[in-house]
Amino acid sequence: MAGCGFYAGYPITPATEIMEQMSRQLPEAGGVFIQMEDELGSLGAVIGASLAGVKSMTATSGPGFSLMQEHISFACMAEVPCVIVNVMRGGPSTGLPTLPSQGDVMQARWGAHGDHPIIVLCPSSVYEFFDLTIKAFNLSERYRTPVILVTDEVIAHTRESVTIPSKEEIIVEDRRKPTVPPEWYTPYEDRETGVPPMPAFGDGYRYHVTGLAHDLHGYPTTRSDEVGPLMTRLFNKISKDFHLLQWFDSYQTTDSLITVIAYGSVARSALRAVREAREKGLKVGLLKLKVLWPFMRRTVTRFLESSTKVVVPEMNMGQLSREVKRVNQGKCEIVTLNKVDGTLISPAEILKNLEDIYP
Amino acid sequence: MKQSEHLIYKYLRSSKRFPHIWCPGCGIGILLGALIRAIDDIGYSKDDIVLISGIGCSGRLPTYVDFNTLHTTHGRALTFATGIKLARPSLKVIVVMGDGDATAIGGNHFIHAARRNVDVTTIVINNQTYGMTGGQFSPTTPFGLETSSSPYGNLEHPFDICGLAGEAGATFVARSTVYHARLLEEMIGKALHKEGFSVVEVISHCPTYFGRQIGMESPVEMMKWQRDNAVRVERAKELGEEELRDKIVIGVLVDREASTYHKEYERLRAKSRLEDNAL
Numbered sequence: 068m069a070g071c072g073f074y075a076g077y078p079i080t081p082a083t084e085i086m087e088q089m090s091r092q093l094p095e096a097g098g099v100f101i102q103m104e105d106e107l108g109s110l111g112a113v114i115g116a117s118l119a120g121v122k123s124m125t126a127t128s129g130p131g132f133s134l135m136q137e138h139i140s141f142a143c144m145a146e147v148p149c150v151i152v153n154v155m156r157g158g159p160s161t162g163l164p165t166l167p168s169q170g171d172v173m174q175a176r177w178g179a180h181g182d183h184p185i186i187v188l189c190p191s192s193v194y195e196f197f198d199l200t201i202k203a204f205n206l207s208e209r210y211r212t213p214v215i216l217v218t219d220e221v222i223a224h225t226r227e228s229v230t231i232p233s234k235e236e237i238i239v240e241d242r243r244k245p246t247v248p249p250e251w252y253t254p255y256e257d258r259e260t261g262v263p264p265m266p267a268f269g270d271g272y273r274y275h276v277t278g279l280a281h282d283l284h285g286y287p288t289t290r291s292d293e294v295g296p297l298m299t300r301l302f303n304k305i306s307k308d309f310h311l312l313q314w315f316d317s318y319q320t321t322d323s324l325i326t327v328i329a330y331g332s333v334a335r336s337a338l339r340a341v342r343e344a345r346e347k348g349l350k351v352g353l354l355k356l357k358v359l360w361p362f363m364r365r366t367v368t369r370f371l372e373s374s375t376k377v378v379v380p381e382m383n384m385g386q387l388s389r390e391v392k393r394v395n396q397g398k399c400e401i402v403t404l405n406k407v408d409g410t411l412i413s414p415a416e417i418l419k420n421l422e423d424i425y426p
Numbered sequence: 427m428k429q430s431e432h433l434i435y436k437y438l439r440s441s442k443r444f445p446h447i448w449c450p451g452c453g454i455g456i457l458l459g460a461l462i463r464a465i466d467d468i469g470y471s472k473d474d475i476v477l478i479s480g481i482g483c484s485g486r487l488p489t490y491v492d493f494n495t496l497h498t499t500h501g502r503a504l505t506f507a508t509g510i511k512l513a514r515p516s517l518k519v520i521v522v523m524g525d526g527d528a529t530a531i532g533g534n535h536f537i538h539a540a541r542r543n544v545d546v547t548t549i550v551i552n553n554q555t556y557g558m559t560g561g562q563f564s565p566t567t568p569f570g571l572e573t574s575s576s577p578y579g580n581l582e583h584p585f586d587i588c589g590l591a592g593e594a595g596a597t598f599v600a601r602s603t604v605y606h607a608r609l610l611e612e613m614i615g616k617a618l619h620k621e622g623f624s625v626v627e628v629i630s631h632c633p634t635y636f637g638r639q640i641g642m643e644s645p646v647e648m649m650k651w652q653r654d655n656a657v658r659v660e661r662a663k664e665l666g667e668e669e670l671r672d673k674i675v676i677g678v679l680v681d682r683e684a685s686t687y688h689k690e691y692e693r694l695r696a697k698s699r700l701e702d703n704a705l
């Protein structure tokens with residue numbers, strides 16, 4: 068539905084089901100599926116297909132995600148749209164292949180070498196997975212950048228019924244193509260949006276693509292007066308729209324003294340915990356984040372100002388809570404609730420925490 | 427020669443700031459010239475050619491010529507090429523890599539692209555060293571040689587790139603040196619014509635590093651070495667193992683027919699539709 072026509076991947080638990088589905092569905096839909104020799108190759112093929120004009124994606128988990136970082140960095144620099152799904156499992160290393168984790172929140176942000184902007188979305192239900200995948204493709208096409216969907220083993224293996232909207236209801240964005248004749252085309256010229264139009268290889272616009280710092284024509288350069296504007300544009304094209312990337316759900320937060328900030332499968336436990344706490348008369352609420360990066364400073368700040376305490380439960384030792392603390396700046400008390408033993412944080416654990424710290 | 431001069435201007439990018447980055451006496455320029463002549467001879471449209479490279483001195487080659495050009499990551503050019511060819515099979519995809527690029531960091535991608543028989547022409551320019559980083563030993567450096575990263579001698583034995591490609595499933599494998607520029611052009615032409623994974627290994631020279639390490643500082647001397655040690659494949663068949671030791675066998679080494687990946691994929695697509703209808 069997002070318009071994806073190419074998938075390249077490598078088997079890895081717990082993300083293999085995505086690949087298996089693609090191997091069945093893409094050929095009959097006219098797309099291309101290929102199983103590559105490793106994750107480096109998978110993302111290389113994905114970027115190649117995208118340069119040839121086809122929306123492309125891959126899916127993996129922790130160790131494979133590490134291997135993909137080299138090409139995530141390339142896609143940032145060369146501005147090639149692509150979507151990468153990382154179904155987070157317990158780590159470090161081979162860790163807990165079959166069990167959930169949220170240990171790659173920082174890897175998704177900072178795993179690729181070099182300073183770069185990145186967009187990371189995080190679904191917490193099957194429907195959100197569907198919805199955010201379409202949005203991930205739209206964002207990657209709009210900004211010419213890799214977009215990462217992080218989720219965890221629990222969400223990836225959840226089965227629940229969803230209502231698929233009709234095709235007419237779904238907004239699908241495609242990359243802007245140049246409208247000028249080829250001889251007028253300057254591939255990396257800064258436009259108003261900061262995102263240059265992108266032709267496909269074979270469209271008649273012959274241009275150079277490289278991972279090196281490049282000038283407006285795409286040719287390698289080390290001149291600071293050319294590298295500086297390139298890097299500034301790469302960041303600005305996304306940061307100018309941070310206010311548009313504030314996607315969240317809030318529940319019972321209008322009068323909440325304590326707000327739980329959660330994402331992924333933990334947000335589901337948190338919702339149950341908040342409901343039960345409310346039944347007991349506790350004024351608590353939930354802020355569920357659907358965008359992890361760029362971090363939703365505007366949205367989170369609003370809830371930090373309206374609450375006396377904020378709880379951040381995570382299946383890691385405190386990755387997103389660092390960001391919450393960074394933007395908090397003394398507005399309220401931040402409480403972390405961390406778990407790295409391969410089990411989901413249960414509603415009971417969050418509820419107990421809420422009761423313990425309730426003012 | 428006059429005609430050749432004109433020809434390169436037809437393909438060089440006028441918008442590119444020259445000079446190029448290659449050292450005086452480098453063999454890569456000879457390869458680029460041969461590649462251009464072979465492409466021009468077949469008469470491809472510039473719009474239909476995608477020229478891809480990895481990292482290293484050879485990585486800069488696509489920058490200078492007027493095709494769809496892509497400078498990828500170290501060793502992984504073939505994975506990008508695979509994606510492009512499958513997404514848009516009408517494009518003619520050519521990959522240029524160095525010896526370290528193709529057989530060290532990219533060795534896995536190289537054998538799997540050959541095994542899949544992706545319809546890509548791959549040119550491996552083998553100067554037996556990592557030139558751009560300063561002359562460290564590569565998977566094709568001779569045993570025992572003292573290099574920047576083997577000051578007491580290289581402990582590793584070199585790969586036979588053509589043997590590797592042929593065994594892995596390439597449908598066309600040929601070797602030339604940059605000294606044999608006309609043969610090189612002919613081999614590239616044949617590789618471009620061939621449907622499937624075609625490989626041309628190009629023995630080249632790096633006077634800046636490898637030459638100095640083996641005591642040959644002049645590119646002319648190195649090219650004479652190529653001339654004196656190359657043996658045509660037809661002649662090589664008549665020679666024994668001992669006579670062929672340290673010789674470079676040049677010419678067409680493998681030429682066979684096999685269905686390409688994207689053709690097989692078309693069949694799979696038709697099958698998936700049939701099965702879908704049957705359900």
